[in-house]
Amino acid sequence: MSYDRAITVFSPDGHLFQVEYAQEAVKKGSTAVGVRGKKIVVLGVEKKSIAKLQDDRTVRKICALDDNVFLAFAGLTADARVVVNRARVECQSHRLTVEDPVTVEYITRFISSIKQRYTQSNGRRPFGISSLIVGFDFDGTPHLYQTEPSGTYHAWKANAIGRSAKTVREFLEKHYKEEDMESDTEVIKLAIRALLEVVQSGGKNIELAIMKQDESMKILDQEEIKKYVTAIENEKEEAEKKKKT
């Protein structure tokens, strides 16, 4: 008997196959990278090349949940829309009842609970998205969390999801330096460098959103990204020259 039909059924060796298949769907989605600095948080996503006639601005993979939290996802865009909608309502509901903005951990826990509920009810499939949630709590601490289709969540200093996530994560592990995280520019450059590893044709296919402490989220436009990319390429050339001499 195949154990991947109804998700409420465990397989004999303890797997929930539908959840694992959902994670496969995530691995097919475009890459997203998140880095947490001391005073800045950065999310970058790979922008898939769009058709000529398609309007560029309608494809947004980075969504603001509230003034102090935003998220990027990898996987099924339509599923993400549902989750983001519910999270936005919950952020406002929290503000109404508690008279304070949500903490990043709270809204991550909320999103994870929704995802977990869908792995334990009949007739519904899990959400096919992993998300990176970044932001600042109202006491100023930055956070980066990652959620998965199974409903688990973890805090990270830097992480990647989606296609080639493993490569990007290894790059981040190699190049993440605690001291660099003090400088906002270094954090942004680390995120861009990590994305450049897997994105075709350079800076054109990168979308980057940053949030500095006590400021609102800003999506960088193409010129700014190009500036960082050229700076990164210059640094690479210098490093190559030094190696040769």
Add this chain to the structure above:
Amino acid sequence: MALFDVSGYKSHLELRGKTLGTGLRHFNFGTTNQEFAVPAGMDPSGFLKSCSHEGQGGVSIDLNHGTTTLAFKFRHGVIVAVDSRASAGSYIASKEANKVIEINPYLLGTMSGSAADCQYWERLLAKECRLYKLRNKKRISVSAASKLLSNMMLGYRGMGLSMGSMIIGWDNKGPGLYYVDDNGTRLSGQMFSTGCGNSYAYGVIDSGYREDMTVEEAYELGRRGITHATHRDAYSGGVVNLYHMQEDGWIKVCKEDVSELIHRYRKGMF
């Protein structure tokens, strides 16, 4: 229908077969699901109207708010003073009723109105505050705690609850003082007094209040307020329970009998 989801409208079919909705009450702090279900077809507010003076039949349920409680903020925190008489009509049920609920070391709630309502709903509030702390790993703020209580009251508005309460605490926004009552009113302020002796208490604390009082002066003002109210109001009496909310939590200052205090304050009278 436009905005169907946002409006919160639930058709009766949805309410019957809810399987996915019931688990996550804690994100709504228990405000969407009522604590007590009201049977379909009942109209508590209509029934109550017929029981008061305006209704026919000569039956009258009069809920007396027999108490005096007061609280005020000053430079060194918040002073809370309450009396301790529990009355059932003209019968004094207890002279040492406890009208302050210690929700946690940083939150206090006072009670006036129907003793049963106050005790029940404030203990429920204490439960929600504790759950909040366990889930979010930090103490609940005073504004959130008072909002929870007022939302609970709003759920049963018009159905005969009787509660006038003050929520006092110290959180990362500083000292907090909120007045919450059974109509769902929720007010933040510098000074409140509730119960049928409140006018006497207001007279005393209004005339003696200064923001830069010393701690001892503030204690004395709180004691005086309650003592003079119990002297004139038949439904207040017993002892004065005095609390001081400081930055690192509340302390219980004293518990003194008003019949002795009144002699101290009205020297020429007796």
